Amino acid sequence: VAAEPRLNVAVLGASGFVGGELLRLLSRHPDVGVVRGFSESHAGNAWGAVHPVLDHLDGGRFEEPNPRAAAAWADVLFLALPHGRSQGVVRELAAADCLLVDLAADFRIHDRERYERTYGPHEAFELAAGFVYGLADVAAERLAGARRIAVPGCFATAALLALHPFASRGVVGGEAVCFAVTGSSGAGAEPGRSTHHPFRAHNFFAYALGGHRHEVEIEEEVGRWTGGGPPCRLLTHSAPLVRGIHLTARLPLREPCADPLALLCQAYGGRPFMRVLDRPPELAAVVGTNFCHLHAALAPGGREVIVLSVIDNLVKGAAGQAVQAMNLALGLGETAGLEFPGVYPC
């Protein structure tokens, strides 16, 4: 029996944190034949010089970016570029046949006013309608056969996975408030004041109190499930961690919900990366993995549900979810290349 042909896969922005995770996951994916990493800043260097965990992949070298040539060669092209940079590349590749998976915010939002209010002008907004929002653990059916995928933001992933079982059943009766805590890798590889070790290592602070930009994608996706509302506030905090998001959602109830844990189990039963726990989850258990661990409880008085969700921002919140979305789009095994536990303690 002839073996199935294996995929050619390319990553643009391959020297960044998300790009490195993509190289790590794709280089051991059973359906991927060749992975190429393209990098403006590191063309010619070995992958291992930037991403030391890839040092054993002796042949891996960053190449000079050429989006057209990469798209012509690749079956799947991942864009791990900063916000605002994907739109020009996607416009240039509008006619490309390959599956395009974008990890920036450029094509996550379908309402132009909502997008531009948050991110400013967009040079190729007309192409956004062709993108499927790749919340892989919820949108598996919509992803089947997709050719353009916008991978959700990391906070949005943690929040939407917590909200979905409740919002999609109409039990949320008012503004949902998500208190989220993130590690420094969420801000990318370029050091900044909020990520530099002396400011971060023994510190804890809130930011974006006026409205974190992921609120708009949460609003749009929840609106798709419910036909509008409820609104969601995202309160973001930086903690002395490198990886991971711990999110606590308070959901006011429209109607009684006697057993929120059972509702989580119903929503995610059989979903391979969704683990519903009978106790509050711990972040270290998901670091380095594509899993989301969840727990829910009724608050005293019974008028609100507390939902906890933890993910790794670079795996479930970015590269892992992107690979899962690729698997679903191409009809591969959903878990292919993603079936590994983390390291614990980490």
Ligand SMILES: NC(=O)c1ccc[n+]([C@@H]2O[C@H](COP(=O)([O-])OP(=O)(O)OC[C@H]3O[C@@H](n4cnc5c(N)ncnc54)[C@H](OP(=O)(O)O)[C@@H]3O)[C@@H](O)[C@H]2O)c1
């Ligand atoms: N970090 C996370 O937790 C996370 C989670 C979800 C989504 N995302 C999104 O994924 C994308 C990549 O994030 P990241 O954390 O990997 O960022 P990053 O570490 O800063 O990497 C971005 C890469 O983009 C390339 N690049 C091209 N033009 C650039 C420019 N003008 N300025 C800076 N970099 C430029 C660079 O790679 P080359 O030099 O190799 O070309 C750079 O390494 C972003 O859109 C981000 O919002 C990140």
